[in-house]
Amino acid sequence: MKRLLLFLSADHLHAQIMERGKIVAQRGFPNSPAEQENFGEFLKAVKYPTYLLADLIEEDFRQETVPHLFGRSRSALLERKFDQFYRSTPFHQATLLQRQKTGRRDDDMLFSALTNPSLIKPWLDILLAQQIPLAGIYSVPQISAPLVKGHPSEHLLLISWEKFSGLRQTYFSKHRLQFSRLTPIHAGPAFQEAVVKELARTFQYLKSLSLLPSGQILDVRLLGHSHDLIELQMHLPRSTDMRYDFVDLADVAKQLKIDYRFTDSDASQVFLHQLAARLPQTHYANAAHTHYFTLWQFRRALNLASIALLFWVLLWSAANLRQGVNDAAEAASLKEQAQRILNETREITAAFPSAYASAADMKAGVSAMRKLKRYNATPSDILQPISAALDRHPQTELDHLAWQMSAAEPAAADTLAGVPVQAITLKGRLSGFANDYRAALGYLERFQQDLSTQGYQVTVLTRPLDVSPDGSLTDQRRAGAQKLEFALKLARRPPS
Numbered sequence: 001m002k003r004l005l006l007f008l009s010a011d012h013l014h015a016q017i018m019e020r021g022k023i024v025a026q027r028g029f030p031n032s033p034a035e036q037e038n039f040g041e042f043l044k045a046v047k048y049p050t051y052l053l054a055d056l057i058e059e060d061f062r063q064e065t066v067p068h069l070f071g072r073s074r075s076a077l078l079e080r081k082f083d084q085f086y087r088s089t090p091f092h093q094a095t096l097l098q099r100q101k102t103g104r105r106d107d108d109m110l111f112s113a114l115t116n117p118s119l120i121k122p123w124l125d126i127l128l129a130q131q132i133p134l135a136g137i138y139s140v141p142q143i144s145a146p147l148v149k150g151h152p153s154e155h156l157l158l159i160s161w162e163k164f165s166g167l168r169q170t171y172f173s174k175h176r177l178q179f180s181r182l183t184p185i186h187a188g189p190a191f192q193e194a195v196v197k198e199l200a201r202t203f204q205y206l207k208s209l210s211l212l213p214s215g216q217i218l219d220v221r222l223l224g225h226s227h228d229l230i231e232l233q234m235h236l237p238r239s240t241d242m243r244y245d246f247v248d249l250a251d252v253a254k255q256l257k258i259d260y261r262f263t264d265s266d267a268s269q270v271f272l273h274q275l276a277a278r279l280p281q282t283h284y285a286n287a288a289h290t291h292y293f294t295l296w297q298f299r300r301a302l303n304l305a306s307i308a309l310l311f312w313v314l315l316w317s318a319a320n321l322r323q324g325v326n327d328a329a330e331a332a333s334l335k336e337q338a339q340r341i342l343n344e345t346r347e348i349t350a351a352f353p354s355a356y357a358s359a360a361d362m363k364a365g366v367s368a369m370r371k372l373k374r375y376n377a378t379p380s381d382i383l384q385p386i387s388a389a390l391d392r393h394p395q396t397e398l399d400h401l402a403w404q405m406s407a408a409e410p411a412a413a414d415t416l417a418g419v420p421v422q423a424i425t426l427k428g429r430l431s432g433f434a435n436d437y438r439a440a441l442g443y444l445e446r447f448q449q450d451l452s453t454q455g456y457q458v459t460v461l462t463r464p465l466d467v468s469p470d471g472s473l474t475d476q477r478r479a480g481a482q483k484l485e486f487a488l489k490l491a492r493r494p495p496s
Contacts, residue, residue: 004050004132005272006123009165010057010184013039013123014268017046018276022259036122043130049296050132051275052124054284055140055165055268057182058116060086065106068099086113091120091137091284097176110177114139114284124289133296136283141170141180143274147252148172151245153219155212157202159195160223160267163187167195169202171211178211187264191228192235203242221245223252224265291394379403382422382492385454393447400427409491422492424456430464430484437465440484451490461487 002024007014013035016026027042029035062085069077078094086092092113100106114120120137127134140162148156158170166184170177181202185194199220206212220242222232229246236244249262249270258273287294324331382403390396402425409421433440441464448458464484 002048003276004046004048005276006050006052007162007164007268007272008052008054008056008120008123009162010119012164014164015039015042016272017048018272021257021273021276036126039123040126040130043126043132047132049293050127050134051279052120052127052134052137052285053140053143053271053275054114054120054137055162055168055182055271056114056116056119057166057184058114058119059139059141059180059182060113060115061141061177061179062111063097063178064109064111065100066109068105068107081109081111082113085111086115089113089115089117090286091117093282093284095177095282112139112141128289128292131292133293134285134290135279135293136290137285138275138280138283140165140168140271141177142280142283143271143278144170144180145172145175145177146256146274146278147223147270148175148221151175151219151221153243155216156219156221157199157206158221158223159199160270161185161187161191161195161265162268162271163264163266164268167198169198171202171206173211179206179209181205192231195222195232196235196237199236199242218242219245221247223247223249223267223270225249225262228265382424385456386424386426386451386490389447389450389454392450393443395430395432395443396428396447397431398426398428401425406491419493424490424492425461426488426490427462428486430486433484437484440464444486448488451488455492457491459489459491461489 002017002019005016005018007016011031013029013031014026015029017024029039029042064081066077066081081094082092092111095110095112097108097110100108114137124134124137140160144158144160148158154174156172156175158172160168162168163186166182166186168180168182170180172178183194183198185191185198203212203218206218207214212218218241222229222244224232224246226248229248233244233246249265249267252258252270253260253262256270256273256277258270260269260273262269390398404423405420406423409423430440430443433443444464448460451458462485464486
């Protein structure tokens with residue numbers, strides 16, 4: 001199965017198509033309006049499941065201890081924390097680090113977010129406009145844990161370099177992500193000196209926040225090309241506070257079975273291959289961002305179910321065929337019985353009266369059948385425009401649909417009055433408006449107009465808010481007006 005992997009930095013988007021662990025095609029898009037248009041053209045031929053990996057400076061991490069809750073209470077607690085920490089961005093998540101073993105046994109949580117949504121939104125809008133099945137939005141620190149798995153140290157700093165974003169330093173305490181920072185550094189003669197300088201700053205930062213216990217040695221794992229690692233060994237200072245672990249990217253690729261030849265210290269492909277092989281359980285995308293991926297999963301599940309059903313039918317048919325071959329004697333008996341029934345059928349048929357029909361009767365019957373065929377409407381012809389209108393108005397949730405033929409409905413202009421009308425009743429509710437009734441009524445009116453353009457006569461049976469002179473706003477609020485329920489009656493006749 002093909003997949004589209006995207007690596008996003010502050011000023012560049014790298015796209016590559018992978019199939020069975022190998023890169024099929026790849027292309028880069030600098031952050032500019034022209035290149036964003038090119039990206040949209042590129043996506044027209046790519047409808048594969050897509051995974052967006054971000055490596056941005058604007059990623060924040062906060063560790064909090066919260067009560068151990070379940071269900072809606074837990075969801076409400078997390079939402080309050082998101083409003084407190086990351087009100088200005090929709091790209092946030094909460095990861096359970098551990099549950100405490102003493103006291104109330106609270107949860108140690110790591111809250112994180114991409115705090116500059118303007119770097120992501122233009123590319124994300126293009127993906128949604130092209131209806132690309134986006135599985136999630138991930139970050140490099142999220143998928144770094146497998147690279148330190150099995151390391152004996154409980155205080156480990158992982159250092160990698162990605163040419164499109166810079167130097168990434170991620171700190172793990174007891175193999176759990178605690179902190180990460182990104183520094184823009186480009187390849188060049190001063191690359192090793194920059195790494196040494198940033199490592200010293202990170203060490204002091206960890207000490208100042210007490211993330212690294214006093215007297216504890218910090219283990220540093222550096223990922224890079226063998227040539228750069230040799231130079232780094234010469235530049236890194238000898239210290240009793242830090243131990244260095246130099247890991248060649250070629251060895252990492254061999255260990256993780258990555259089919260890629262590294263020519264420099266750029267570790268982007270390590271993280272992209274890790275993302276394709278092992279998706280984290282949490283990510284920064286919400287349900288609106290992954291809507292088309294959910295639809296893709298549903299279609300794929302239906303296809304797999306169809307294949308399984310077909311396979312079961314073939315097995316059942318094969319078993320029946322084998323049973324038929326083994327039961328030759330029974331088959332002969334059935335054949336004799338069938339011949340006897342056939343003879344009896346012929347005798348009964350011969351006794352039937354003549355069923356001659358005149359040419360005029362046949363002509364009238366054919367004319368009636370043609371008329372029925374002309375004015376007959378299939379369920380897909382009637383319901384497909386309604387389904388399309390619902391897709392264009394995602395805040396409209398359908399609860400009930402009734403469909404019947406009616407000859408009592410008045411005929412609209414330019415329609416056939418002698419043909420029964422297709423009468424459809426829709427009952428549902430509007431979501432996401434809270435108590436903003438004006439916005440809800442406007443949204444419902446646009447939905448009605450959309451249905452009218454599809455050829456339906458729309459009659460409002462019930463509105464979310466009764467604005468008639470006899471209506472009572474107070475009573476509606478007591479009755480739970482936040483449900484914003486509505487009912488529409490649609491009528492449709494063939495055009496004249």
